[in-house]
Amino acid sequence: MAKRKILVTRRWPKPVEDRLSETYDATLNSDDVPMSSEAIAAAFSDYDAICPTVSDKLPAGVFPAETPRTRILGNFGVGFSHIDTDAAGAAGIVVTNTPDVLSECTADLAITLMLMAARRASEGEREVRAGDWAGWRPTHMIGTKVSGATFGVLGFGRIGRTAAKRAHHGFGMKVIYYDAFPVKPEFSAETRAEARDSIEAVLREADVVSLHMPGGRENYHLINAERLAMMKPTAILVNTARGEVVDANALADALGRGTIAGAGLDVYEGEPTIPPALLRTNAVLLPHLGSATKATREAMGMMVADNLDAFFAGREPPNRVA
Incomplete structure (x- = not known):
């Protein structure tokens, strides 16, 4: 045959x-x-x-x-x-x-992006490589402490829950989430995660917002200028889901204006092309490495x-x- x-x-x-x-x-x-x-x-x-x-x-x-x-x-x-x-x-x-x-490795990368953005690791590494580091000083490249902060998950599926475990058990973060579908009680119990009744509620409360929903028409530009404006000015956005979930130009504008403090991205709409405005921001940008082990x-x-x-x-x- x-x-x-x-x-x-x-x-x-x-x-x-x-x-x-x-x-x-x-x-x-x-x-x-x-x-x-x-x-x-x-x-x-x-x-x-x-x-x-x-x-x-x-x-x-x-x-x-x-x-x-x-x-x-x-x-x-x-x-x-x-x-x-x-x-x-x-x-x-x-x-x-x-x-x-791929749930564990993608969740690992979400946490990596959170830490890199919070501690300005990408900026610091570029400074060292460029030969611009002038030495230690008390006010140099001050970042954000994530331990004990609030980790907001949009899309509490396999990857979102796995990232939440790492945030909660590894960094003592409070976990809140929104999912369009019912979540089994045992899933939220693993991290003492608290459900919120809307995307907007998570955006307003979280110090880190990690995206884990599917792409497609229903979630196209789910994170837009209006929703970015709801986030804390000290907040960080992490996307390891799908590029089209985030309006990249709106995100670049929000970062430039200080609407939010930082972002960590592994996926982009129209990959491998990235809007030039986003390249000029302080966002951490990785080349779609979520499952790359x-x-x-x-x-x-x-x-x-x-x-x-x-x-x-x-x-x-x-x-x-x-």
Whole structure:
């Protein structure tokens, strides 16, 4: 029996590519050059499965009008707002993702960004590298103490709860949160987290606001100029969720005016392009490193393979999202 043909749109960890190549007739992207929308659209007629990542854009226009050969999208990542799942469903294509395995590392990075922004670590490192450090002095590069402060979580899912644990148990922070969906009591009990009835309530009270909601239309520019103005002037915004959740130009303006004290960002709308105004601020800017550890990226790829294996064996994929 001929092997199923699959397309892997970016370079993946070698152990994952080896497994996929053994099981499937796999086309790999060894040069790691992003595929064009036209190339992805053409692939629907040539492959039984396409394995995209967050860097691939699959809007409705990419999906074919006729029934395609492709039957499943094995997405490498927990977020799937880059895929028009309604269009995929209309074409009869299943969509899967890779939850759970990246929760700890992404939460670690949220805490890293909080600390870097609070203690002005990015600014300090740039000063040292530029040869501009004049030595220790009592008023130099004063930052913010996070121990005992209030950690506000918007989106109390797996990653948000994991970040809350680190903030509470590691730094004695009070945790407050808002989630659009009911949260099990045991989840909030782990950190003595207190629910708030609105996004605005969290923004007004928190010293650090950490974003952990999905992207997509419903959360597009959720954090805008109006909501930034609700935050404390000493507050810090952290985003490891999706870039489109934050209006970057409004954030740059808020940082420039001192509306808030700082920000730590790992994701951006329109990646890898970043608005120039944001580059000129005191925000900590990282290149989408949330899940970037060897163990995590390999686990994500293996989960994609598990989803494909189940689907082609006639079983329900364990991580189907559409």
